[in-house]
Amino acid sequence: MISFEGISKRYGAHQALREISFSVPDGQILGLLGQNGAGKTTAMNILTGCLAPSSGKVSISGYDVVTQPREAKRRIGYLPEQAPLYDEMTVRSYLKFACELKEVEKKAIPDHVEAVADKTGLTEVLDRKIGNLSKGYRQRVGVAQALCGAPEVIILDEPTSGLDPRQSSDLRKLIRDLAGEHTVLFSSHILSEVQSVCDRVIILHHGKIICDSALRALRCGEERLRAVIACGEGTLLPALRQLSSVSRVEVERGGEPGTTQAVLTVKGGSAERELFTLLSGMQAPLLRLYPVEDSLEDIFLRATMDEGTAGQGG
DSSP states (O other): OEEEEEEEEEETTEEEEEEEEEEEOTTOEEEEEEOTTSSHHHHHHHHTTSSOOSEEEEEETTEETTTSHHHHHHTEEEEOSSOOOOTTSBHHHHHHHHHHHTTOOGGGHHHHHHHHHHHHTOGGGTTSBGGGSOHHHHHHHHHHHHHTTOOSEEEEESTTTTOOHHHHHHHHHHHHHHBTTBEEEEEOSOHHHHHHHOSEEEEEETTEEEEEEEHHHHHTSSEEEEEEESSOHHHHHHHHHTOTTEEEEEEESSOOTTOEEEEEEEOSSOHHHHHHHHHHHHTOOEEEEEEOOOOHHHHHHHHTOOTTTTTOOO
16 A cells, blocks of 8 residues: 655755665554654655655655655545644635645545544534644544545544544544555654554664564564662673563662662573573572563654664663
């Protein structure tokens, strides 16, 4: 459905995107993550045809966004971070206007507006002016205009920005309901939100893709163990870092006096045996050992850690 092939974008001397390639199949909700300046907005602007890539190709359902823009854009619904709303228009007139822009057949527009309003929970406010609506309803109107014309691809840039917790929850449910019927590309700084909505995530860092995985596989990609050991860290940490099954050691401060509390990133199935053998030889009692359940935020922070700090403890 969505295909990025070797996309790069340069602004003068600044390289915003560096040969990124990925595809999104029909019906999937993809979360696009990255720190400020990572290239998320640039990628979305290229996908929607607002920017041309410096090199590479983007296509929607096989239509090139640059050389076949009309056909490609027919298949896109887009909600930018600042929804393009007209406060003096009613919700009904605005959605009718959006349908006309998207070349919905004229006689089908009234029924189409009603259907989109029903799907987005706007039926009761169709005849109210947009300028009189709450922030939550305004965002729903933004999603509704993206759905006008029944596009195959929906692109949402920070759709819950500025909403209260209840409004955010309602909008997340609406986005989940779009899955299957639409392919959704979803960008958000709220990682717990992405974790609850998306099937898959792509993490951009300095214009490059550093992670592309289904959420379930991402959580299971590595195992982390929290160990509380009755031993000072000065002696213990060098020994832990020598274990072949341990790829990273992070010390957690504020533990019990006389103990070291560390999170071990491990690989393979022999980590616990190696750890027990090591501590037995050091006569360092293992007080507690249990798995760490990572959030998407934990995974994101580790993935975007600069190379200069990767692998360091403390």
